Amino acid sequence: MINEEIAHIFSSIADILELKNDNPFRIRAYRKAALVVTDLAEDADKMIEAGRLSGVPGIGKDLHAKIEEYVHTGKIATFEELKKEFPQGVLDILYIPGVGPKTAKLLYETYGINSIEKLEDYANSGKIKGIKGIKEKTVANILKGIALKKSIQGRFPLGTALPIGETIIGELKSVKGVSTIELAGSIRRRKETVGDIDILVTSDDPGPLMDRFVNMKEIERVLSHGSTRSSALLRDTHIQVDVRVVEKDSFGAAMAYFTGSKSHNIKLREIAIKTGCKLNEYGVFNVKNNKKIAGATEQDVYRALGLQWVPPEIREDQGEIELALDHRLPELIIDKDIRGDVHMHTVYSDGDRTAEQMAQHAQGLGYEYIAITDHSQSLGVAGGLDPERLKVQIREIDGLNQKLKRIKILKGMEVDILSDGSLDMDPGLLDRLDIVIGSVHSGFKQPKEKITMRMVKAMETGLVDVIGHPSGRLIGERDAYEVDWDAVFKSAQNMHVAMEINAYPLRLDLTDAMIKKARTYGLKFVITTDSHDPNQMRYMSYGVSVARRGWLGKDDVVNTKRYKDILTWLKGDR
Template sequence: MTNAEIKSKLKLASKLMELHGDNPFKIRGYQTAADTISALDIEMSTMQIGEIPKIEGIGKGMAANITQLLERGSFESMDQLLQDTPEGVVEMFKISGFGPKKIAVLWKDGGAENLDDLLLLCQQGKVSKLKGFADKTQDTLMQAVQFTLDCRGFERYANVEPFMINILAAFEKQPGITLFSETGDLRRRMEIIGCLEFLVASDDFEATRKVISSVEGFDENEKLSGPLTWSGTFVKCVIPVKIRFCATAQFYNTLVETTANPKHLHAPIDGDKNLKQVVQEKQYESEEAIYNAAGLSLVVPEMREGEFEIDLAKQNKLPELVEMNDLKGILHNHSTYSDGRHTLRQMAEHCRDLGYEYLGISDHSHTAVYANGLKDFQVKAQQEEITQLNEELAPFKIFSGIESDILNDGSLDYPDDILASFDFIVASVHSGLNMDVTKATNRLLTAIHNPYTTILGHMTGRLILEREGYPVDHKAVIDACAERGVVIEINASPYRLDIDWRWVHYALEKGVMLSINPDAHKMEGYKDMYYGLLAGRKGGLTKEMCLNAMNLEEISKYFEGRKK
């Protein structure tokens, strides 16, 4: 069990305790222990049992709980809490904006034991009559419950990618499998996945099916399986697995059909002709041969969405998509100056050691009190340290930035003289998220028109599978960025991926540059650059239109030009 999983279990325990009205000091102990574990640089699973109680913030009792977590995935008091709580009530913790105390009222006073009960309670107008609720709260809750229900059965791509890799490795070892690949949403690298889909070519389906079912970790659901499909689960993966079988000669035809969004397959190519018809005409020896037969350039799997790519493929004008090795620096990162886990030096040296040319540090601004936002004197201290580190680490460079909060009226939360001291500014909304489209759009437009704004951060504030995000007029915001020369962030955190990839192409058409930013709060967070890259590629992002594909000299000139 990883530290992140231990933290999650302790956080869940603290919520369950709060739900049942347990001692607040005891609850705080669990929360403190969870935060302590999150900040560790060593995995607890690698520690000796006797070392755990010695960690500051972890007492003997908590150490015993953690030891049980490592041994069996739970601990005694948590077992009892879960036994005393309906499973559907535990699922209510996923509802954004409603904590354990509110859920306790909905359960104990409202009688809701699951999300479906809760939605019905809202629809009947009964929630507004409960203590601590009102008509507006009821409406907000109903929207949040519906969003949570819509997210059922899905998982973030980043969370299921390791299972995909392990399954593909298992196929590699089976001699009866001639060709194989992931397919469907998984191969298109969608941000959320509901099923791990694979395509396997074999000359003996039954023998291959038996082999797959015998591989450690696979568990077939015979009721859902069919003559040409294997359905079941893979160890620890929370979403189902589906394996399609086909003959070796039919592999590439089936791969194109199963990979693509139906809109891509049925988009007109020449008159009424579409790609699906071409696929069905004969057997092909490669995907490229299929696209060529259709008179198209080969479209990479992640772009096969039916958005804009077919028209470009017909004209042989598909973009050369940005690659990981095109990225020269990492912007929008946090250090211990605000709410990051690692120091400025650690963040810089790790960035350098990964082969990047520069780091853009952008800790939280002073309005973000919850995140240790920087006061004026801290800004000066950090900039002095940056100057010192730049002398020491040259030619690697740290750029001084800030993630400045966009206030309710759209203004940034430092006076102009402070804003002017930074190399670049990421402007982001972090509070007052409950806005209608007019309020949210005007708030962003005001920030975009601020001459100090360099990059617009996580445009909608969404948290994938957790929070829908405030509604914005994407076209109006992108058009304003085009007018003002403001870069739009692709926040690469798998929890955000914001701006949504579906708007990347429009931004590019308008001449707006994008920046793939991990929003890293620790050194390991840099790896999220990969997920931002996938989102950018889905929208057609090229290195020429990616801000942090500029080398050090280019981006230095860019920032200097923006400041002027």
């Protein structure tokens, strides 16, 4: 969790520097470092101790020293100083999508707007319309941004909450007396945002467990400290964590109860009543004699009700209960089904490592293949490839495929779908590649018809195999652009184009609901991490979770195929 803390400070420093109009290179270095630290596979303090943090790309000497300072003192002096210059409310305003540092600063310095509430009030009452440098459109964007922020308020992206939950479990597991400890709640269902972290435990001696929990260094404030239940707020994120100790013979019933969803559980209770039983967090009971029939495991609970056990990701009362009663639940994809990660970047565009380094890391994860898919040239900020550099990369990968024995590299590109729907690369060169991902990276605010036309036109070239991060949304930061999905999916169906499920925690794009819709068109999917650094490849399981929430099985996902078979599929034999 120390990595998240440091990353949070680095991005806050970048925010304040932006408000101060500081050197853009310095700002970018902090932003980049925040991402690098978030993605580290190991805790920064352990890496410093072992001397492994120096040499990590993106962490220069100065930043290394700051991380060391945090590890040793729990603070970074530069940040403590900078924090004094602007109230927290101004920084909150900066985080609103659609408000840049210039606007935030202007509003604060001219009108003393120092909180989101105040800003909303000003925007709604038309008071900021007349301000020089603020257009009418900006006001609309500000209000939209505030609404977007509010829509996830009090909820946290799965990518923030899950690692924290796993860290806490990792620490509490070792406490004497603990036998079983698991995450419940929406985090277990892998919802894309979660409200809090629920943990259930069985223990012969709950006292020490509760003590250990409320004294964890990650905790900022203890809300309650009981003998079998405690809750607390975490540092920085202020996520609430609840730890409950339950009896062993009720653990399964409690897991079902606290995992939800609410509507799923209501249906379960109705089924229990129909069969002369009662279901609650302690177990399944026979109503006549109040005898307990099941409760120790979830499997027992579902079985006692005449149901197949339902995977947590699909407990949403969307038809899963009816299928479970018939014992006809689909077999959902699992992490191990994935044979390769087919969207990633290298130093040829905005990635951190070479194709060979990415391949070696992927080999360590047990993959059969990867695809290197760097950006095309119109994405200037990412240093996208022009045709000449793409040719060089193609040769390099051919060479690597001769050299590397245990993993194959597919030649690919994430090509921009330009604002007129054309592709940002010579068709002849795209044709030479194994996999082409077409992505929209610009013109997000175009009208619905226009964006739809771009995507359809791109697919109709017959050169695109996959549509990358199809909706373009970033959780809590950017809404999906507007698209006529029926038209896009219909075209994808005709052209045999797969939809990407981008596993990068802020994206999770397509969403579970969109996956279900795409599937009604018979579409196939690829689950990818869009890694810009080897450490990001571990996010694959987030994509698999979304796929499971979208009811996908192994056969729906193209990169579960063996190397030879995915090549055949990509070559057009679909």
